[in-house]
Amino acid sequence: MLRKVKEVAELTGVSIRTLHHYDRIGLLSPEHVTEAGYRQYSERDLETLQQILFFRELGFQLKQIGQILQNPDFDRIEALALQREALLEKRSRLDRMIQTLENTIQDAKGEIEMTDKEKFQGFDFTNNPYEEEARQRWGNEAVDRSNKALADMGAQGQKQISEQMEALFRKLAAMRHQDAGSDEVQQSIGEWHAFLNSMGHSYSPEAFRGLGQLYIQDERFTRNMDKFGDGFARFMAEAMGIRADRLQD
Structure with a gap:
């Protein structure tokens, strides 16, 4: 199934402008372009976009992502597994920061007393x-x-x-x-x-x-x-x- 750029934008939440930018820099160029010049994205294109978004969430820059995806040794399954581990670690760190924030609120109210070390957990x-x-x-x-x-x-x-x-x-x-x-x-x-x-x-x-x-x-x-x-x-x-x-x- 092929999707127009507007459909991809609505499906993923990525703006049309961003999709056009990814195409211009060669990061994500759709497999099909009509004679009239309209971009059409395949399922494989959507998989690539998902990879890009995972990498972006993990703090990678577009140039780095392009180099990774263009590497002939790139393995999508391996990448997904590594991204899962990285996101789990990020979630764990955010959980620690949220707990630190909640403790800080209690400390500010005089309900508990935090050590200097505890103030920077996470x-x-x-x-x-x-x-x-x-x-x-x-x-x-x-x-x-x-x-x-x-x-x-x-x-x-x-x-x-x-x-x-x-x-x-x-x-x-x-x-x-x-x-x-x-x-x-x-x-x-x-x-x-x-x-x-x-x-x-x-x-x-x-x-x-x-x-x-x-x-x-x-x-x-x-x-x-x-x-x-x-x-x-x-x-x-x-x-x-x-x-x-x-x-x-």
Whole structure:
């Protein structure tokens, strides 16, 4: 059975504009096009679209998805099994975050008392939802190098990295009311700089300053960082800028 693009859009919830875009970039080109130029999607096309949507839900970028689907070794059944495991893990993480949120509400009402550790259960900093943005800002090589470093660590290593990052953020957040240029703050900011570079990045002073500015220029970063304390993102931007100045002197 062949379906017109409008029918596919209504069936899947994917907009006609998005389907046209997938066709233009060669990600999903329908098997049949009428003489009048109308796209007609087959069952196999719908299977491919389903794969694309699963990958998108898991945070893959369109270019990455295209490379995966075009790989001659691509196995749909294997991919579905892996996607299932990844989505189950994502659901588990969201369940933990929801529980943390519910506990935080009780804590705010004075009904329970949470430890600092419990306040951050469920957050996972090993997965970066802004990877494409990072690629545009700093290039594919730096991001790929970082991703490879994470992959080489394995699950246990990634968990340790996430815990180290949380510990550094908690330590710095506790200093956010101090002078950002003080020796104590700058020593800790130096630890943050070294931590980032250990992840496969190579942050020059200027790139480090730029990352700090991103914390306050992009409300998504600001919102996530300020979960560690009001004004934390702005404090980090200032402290990172000071470190960059001193490294360039």
